[in-house]
Amino acid sequence: MAYRSVDPATGELIAEHADATDAEIERVLQAAADASAALPSLEERIAAMRAIAAGFREREAELAETIAREMGKPLPQAAGEARLVADIWDWYADRPELLASREMETGWRGRSARVELRPTGPLVGVMPWNFPYYQVARFAAPNLLLGNPVIIKHAGSCTGAALLMQEMADASGLAPGLYQTVLATNGQIARMIEDPRVQGVSLTGSERAGAAVAETAGRALTRCVLELGGSxxxxxxxxxxxxxxxxxxxxxxxxxxxxxxxxxxxxxxxxxxxxxxxxxxxxxxxxxxxxxxxxxxxxxxxxxxxxxxxxxxxxxxxxxxxxxxxxxxxxxxxxxxxxxxxxxxxxxxxxxxxxxxxxxxxxxxxxxxxxxxxxxxxxxxxxxxxxxxxxxxxxxxxxxxxxxxxxxxxxxxxxxxxPELPFGGVKRSGFGRELGPDAVLEFANRRLVTQPAA
Known part of the structure; x- marks a missing residue:
């Protein structure tokens, strides 16, 4: 099974989980599309984001031990990751002004203009094992603030961490379909990226995985952000x-x-x-x-x-x-x-x-x-x-x-x-930015509205 957690300190099996069925994938996609169509208010989303941040603080020890066992991170570093994640969720929850419209000047026939930040729709996040909580937060938090439902495909070795995050999202008051975890195969992920209900994909991982996702996204004309390797x-x-x-x-x-x-x-x-x-x-x-x-x-x-x-x-x-x-x-x-x-x-x-x-x-x-x-x-x-x-x-x-x-x-x-500093690279390290104000822009519809001046 691809979703198989093994303790790297001992080689012992922790848990294994079955891959999602195609029917489960369809339910997830439709739930995300439904959540996008009936988007809860910004105030409701922010309240849920604060609850997620609180959950990371309250369950820090459990969260730290989970990734220590699943991918070998020493407990102090694992606890530090949980604290940083709580800060990320709170940072975006504290900044609804990131979504404010931007007024523009235009000299055309006495009209006024503004640029609005609007959600585009469901997104797929393909996440790595090395920072199991942090990588998800920097993708999910800005997009849930914006109003894009997120579908998380986590690394198979860190399924325990993925399911813990899903549990906290479910307990936060987020509307159904806004945050979902899928134990998808690579083939299922490719089909999800090609599905017209999906409006974007973000991947953190290897060059090979990034190239595969970018190729699929390019054929489907689906927007993508890639954070790949570094030296x-x-x-x-x-x-x-x-x-x-x-x-x-x-x-x-x-x-x-x-x-x-x-x-x-x-x-x-x-x-x-x-x-x-x-x-x-x-x-x-x-x-x-x-x-x-x-x-x-x-x-x-x-x-x-x-x-x-x-x-x-x-x-x-x-x-x-x-x-x-x-x-x-x-x-x-x-x-x-x-x-x-x-x-x-x-x-x-x-x-x-x-x-x-x-x-x-x-x-x-x-x-x-x-x-x-x-x-x-x-x-x-x-x-x-x-x-x-x-x-x-x-x-x-x-x-x-x-x-x-x-x-x-x-x-x-x-x-x-x-949380406030944009993260990303150039060359074969990928493209796009996560964290900071820039992250809200990556999967936003920066919609121009013009009208007669008042």
Whole structure:
């Protein structure tokens, strides 16, 4: 079964669920269409969104334990995800003004004009396993504020988390059909995207999945948003505290066991700092406490699945075969999907690994001579999601940041995600934006109305 939860710390089966039938898919589609036609008031939707936020706060411990067991996230990180999700739901509930009409000036025959934000109709969200609650919230919250019913197809390994979210949505007072979870097959999702009742699709996942969804959506002329992979650079040119910056680098690479699209993956370091940075990075990665995500003080849990661990180790071994040097980064001999944090050096830009995404706790470190070479190396990637610049020279840091090909650039920080900040990338990292005011626009009908001036 595709919907099969396995504890990655032990390899033990947690639960499995049957795929949806075609009849169930039809009921979901029609319920979404009915909800769109009889849309509850904005006030009713906002009240339900606040109830969902409250549910995430009240059930934080249960929510955290569920994803710790299903995909290996250490409990403090899992609880932090639940808190961020509550903030996202509240942020949109607090901002009905995001839907306000925009008055426009026109000199045509004394008429007035405005642009209204209107819902377009049911949307399908194809969600990943690495941030099971957060990814759903950043798709669902702005669209329920706008009035678009959402149909959530979650990753099969995190069905427990998906069903918990459905339970909270049902208890919130949301009208039937506004938020629905489907255990759909890939074929059923393709047919849903092609269904004329569906007005858009949002996917967070791999390049391959994104290309498949975009192809189907393109044939159906269905709007889509794609948040795909990343190989974010972490550029370090100078520092007044190397120990601090190394600690930041370790956190940037190993949060969520390195399984985040916006994890720093390629560390581009000025040659004057390179040797000292690598020495401290290797020692710091080796010192991280690895263990069950349910244990106190654990910094790195298992990878999400046996398949994920095997893929990462295969990429690392291929890099070593091409001439790279590896410290750590090997399978741990115990049941479960365990991989040591590691560091790859001696990687050249003609190696396959340089152009891939390492979705796990292994860092690539390369030296550069100057800021221009740092920018060139950072941009030499098919991805363009995030980028991070660390430099004691603020003017040079700004110069580098201005030239990076990325949807998000952070100077002096990494991986910032807040409800108010738009999230998305360029190049093969996808297109469209989630979170912030921009998210309301992605699936809105920005309807122009003109009329005689008063």
């Amino acid at each position: 974010d650079p972490f550029i370090l040119m100078s520092t007044d505290d190397l120990e601090r910056d190394v600690a930041t680098a370790i956190a940037a690479r190993t949060r969520n066991c390195g399984q985040a699209c916006t994890s720093a993956k390629r560390f581009i370091v000025h040659e004057s700092l390179y040797d000292a940075f690598v020495e401290r990075l290797v020692a710091g990665m080796a010192a991280l406490r690895i263990g069950s995500p349910l244990e106190e003080g654990v910094e790195v849990g298992p990878m999400s699945s046996e398949a994920a661990a095997a893929e990462l180790v295969g990429q690392v071994e291929a890099a070593v075969a091409e001439g790279a040097t590896l410290a750590g980064g090997r399978r741990i001999d115990r049941p479960g999907a365990w991989v040591e944090p590691g560091v790859l050096t001696g990687v050249t830009r003609d190696m396959a690994v340089w152009h891939q995404e390492l979705f796990g706790p292994v860092a690539i470190v390369v030296p550069v001579r100057d800021a221009a070479e740092a920018v060139e190396a950072a941009n030499d990637s098919p991805f363009g999601l995030g980028a991070n610049v660390f430099d004691a020279d603020a003017e040079r840091a700004a110069w580098i940041a201005e030239r990076l090909e990325a949807g998000m650039v952070s100077i002096g920080a990494f991986g910032i995600s807040r």
